[in-house]
Amino acid sequence: MPELPEVETSKRYIEQFLLNAKILNIQSYVCKLRWEINPYIKKIFNNTTILKIDRLGKYILINTSNKNTLILHLGMSGYLSINDENSKRIKHDHIILNFVRANGERKSLILNDQRRFGHIDFYCTFSLKKHFLIKNLGIDGLSKSLKYNLIKKKFSMKTTLIKNAMLDQKIICGIGNIYASEILFYSKINPLKKVNSLSKNEINALLLNIKIVLSKAVLNGGTTIKDYKQPNGKVGYFKQKLKVYGRDKLKCFDCNGIILKLNINKRATYICPVCQKN
DNA sequence: AAACGCGCCTGCGGGC
């Protein structure tokens, strides 16, 4: 479900509550989400303070005073919320992190994940980049270092389709299926084009539009297609701004073309065949 | 090394 903008929205919201808060304990009600959950997670963060929260791609990274980092991934259906301590658990509430704020307020961070493709883990902060979920991640979609030379280098050795490359977290991390279609539309690039055939202008357009689309989506609180909500309970408002995703058979906003739905690698891909002829 | 499919899960909507 959540792609970079939804994860960033969630991160910014929980940060308001969690920064400088003390973790009391972590409860988990399942043995595994996508993978087995390390049982030590229940104890290792007890009485530690949350110093900093980062996001890398679709991962939320919570750094604590015991020099560990809590790693959260929301998978397809994960949803974070903040609730009063001891409020009633609902279906698919799998992880509850109880904490106390500097003002004495006791709250809980809740991970609800219907499909259980999400994950929670922890690792020593110092060697976080060696963690198996983090070590292969490419550059973040909103990183200032996302530049032409870097991407040109990665693209020139590949024959895969640009749509697949957009979803490859080892190249650029954070982009998922919705924003891949949107960014390619903004860039007027046909998703079936091979990455090693992209011109300099096309790559530069792509990089610019990655920034534009992702940051616009963040400003709008992300995209709600079905059930995604911001942690404050509001839906994301970027859906109204989507140009192609989910708009098959409808008219393109920029020309008279009709939006087409393709299947690329079993993933729905939306294009305007006129704007994205090449 | 790169490029595919598979499988992990639940739930929903459409067709019969």
Next chain:
DNA sequence: TGCCCGCAGGCGCGTT
């Protein structure tokens, strides 16, 4: 009403 199928915002792993 119910069953079956396909599909859904992700991604590591095994196989080619």
